[in-house]
Amino acid sequence: MVNSGDTIFALASGFGRAGIAVIRLSGPGSRGAVETLLAGGLPAPRRASLRRLRDPGTGEPLDQALVLWLPGPASFTGEDQAELHIHGGVAVRAAVLRALAGLPGLRAAEPGEFTRRAFLSGRMDLSAVEGLADLIDAETEAQRRQAFRQLEGALAGRVADWRERLVDALALAEAGLDFSDEADVAEAASAEAAAIFHAVGDEVGMELARAGTGERLREGFVVVIAGPPNAGKSTLLNALARREVAIVSPHAGTTRDVIEVRCDLGGLPVTFVDTAGLREAADPVEQEGIARTRKRARDADLVLWLLAPGGSAEPDGELGAAPVVRVATKRDLAPAPPGADLAVSALTGAGLDALIALVRERAELGLTGAGDAVITRERHRRALEDVAAALARAAEAQRIGHEELAAEDLRLAVRALGRITGRVDVEEVLDRIFGQFCIGK
Ligand code: GDP
Numbered sequence: 001m002v003n004s005g006d007t008i009f010a011l012a013s014g015f016g017r018a019g020i021a022v023i024r025l026s027g028p029g030s031r032g033a034v035e036t037l038l039a040g041g042l043p044a045p046r047r048a049s050l051r052r053l054r055d056p057g058t059g060e061p062l063d064q065a066l067v068l069w070l071p072g073p074a075s076f077t078g079e080d081q082a083e084l085h086i087h088g089g090v091a092v093r094a095a096v097l098r099a100l101a102g103l104p105g106l107r108a109a110e111p112g113e114f115t116r117r118a119f120l121s122g123r124m125d126l127s128a129v130e131g132l133a134d135l136i137d138a139e140t141e142a143q144r145r146q147a148f149r150q151l152e153g154a155l156a157g158r159v160a161d162w163r164e165r166l167v168d169a170l171a172l173a174e175a176g177l178d179f180s181d182e183a184d185v186a187e188a189a190s191a192e193a194a195a196i197f198h199a200v201g202d203e204v205g206m207e208l209a210r211a212g213t214g215e216r217l218r219e220g221f222v223v224v225i226a227g228p229p230n231a232g233k234s235t236l237l238n239a240l241a242r243r244e245v246a247i248v249s250p251h252a253g254t255t256r257d258v259i260e261v262r263c264d265l266g267g268l269p270v271t272f273v274d275t276a277g278l279r280e281a282a283d284p285v286e287q288e289g290i291a292r293t294r295k296r297a298r299d300a301d302l303v304l305w306l307l308a309p310g311g312s313a314e315p316d317g318e319l320g321a322a323p324v325v326r327v328a329t330k331r332d333l334a335p336a337p338p339g340a341d342l343a344v345s346a347l348t349g350a351g352l353d354a355l356i357a358l359v360r361e362r363a364e365l366g367l368t369g370a371g372d373a374v375i376t377r378e379r380h381r382r383a384l385e386d387v388a389a390a391l392a393r394a395a396e397a398q399r400i401g402h403e404e405l406a407a408e409d410l411r412l413a414v415r416a417l418g419r420i421t422g423r424v425d426v427e428e429v430l431d432r433i434f435g436q437f438c439i440g441k
Pocket of ligand 1 (some may be wrong): 124226227229230231232234235236325329330331332333345346347348
């Protein structure tokens, strides 16, 4: 796993008009590129310097920029890097990017390529890389905290500790095998190994038990709005979307105006999903999105079952196992039918605050303990499940006197831990993880 030796560049700030735009470069050609673009020599390392950028071909001035020269290995990627803080106009950006693209040995970066280089040069482990991706994607305060903890090594630290202890246990188990002709030495070593890996197994089990909250916080607490046709699902979702001040990203649906709304309910990420769009005939392009929404509905954390006046109070079988709250709709037309937990009118807004408060309360319950969970992704959970299974097998092997098998299972457990931080078996996950990044990170 080595870097290609190319020098890459990309706009690291957002698109659109802005005061400042940041372009970053990484790779062995960064120095030459900056020297070519600047009139005058390279700035002192890690010192911001106001310089004029010029077109390398014509010498025409392009912009005035704050230039940073960040020589490796003490840089984000571990390579020579530079940053150009230019004016954030569309034409300025285009001109500077064009000038860079014209320099020999430079090319535009792929999504996540800077971070990939940071990983390959050993500056970050894989769980920190995921933490960074989550931090960039974080939409609520709770998500930001969780992502930052992971970036800072909350998971990597636990994994390193478990790994070290299991390597000790493995060494003891192997010593036991070496001294198998001296019964008491062998027995003492294997008992000591067992004490260690049982303790690690218990800790891993505790983390697995709260894995759900960490994953839920990362993805958002999902509230599905379901009910018979015309119960008022879409109208309610739109009313919630208008009311909830901090809508993060309304996804424009194709069959209806909105099918999913991500909200920040007092710092907690809550996603409302309208199942109305699901029942409508879908053209093939939409089917992928609809399949995803259907899966979300099945995996919902809470279902709001809407009943219009005169409607059925019983949820249908398509829903998963999530708790159901019965919400009577169109309260302006008729009083709530018996069996409703809550009554609202999307038209007048009556009852919406109570509904939002209820959802917020359920989300808070569902995310309890998320602040301490270190498992935030299925990838981590699967690796730790493998660790737990290997340790359980090791315990069983020891119990029936198969010390070699116990040692082999300890080796497998150590290997599974290594997958989390990217020490082993890393190739298969790299493209998936780095592909989620934006360009310029
Ligand atoms: P869906 O099929 O469950 O998504 O239902 P819609 O949201 O499309 O609503 C069905 C009909 O009920 C529409 O004509 C809405 O305007 C109407 N409707 C929805 N909510 C209310 C409400 O709170 N009060 C009144 N009076 N009409 C409503």
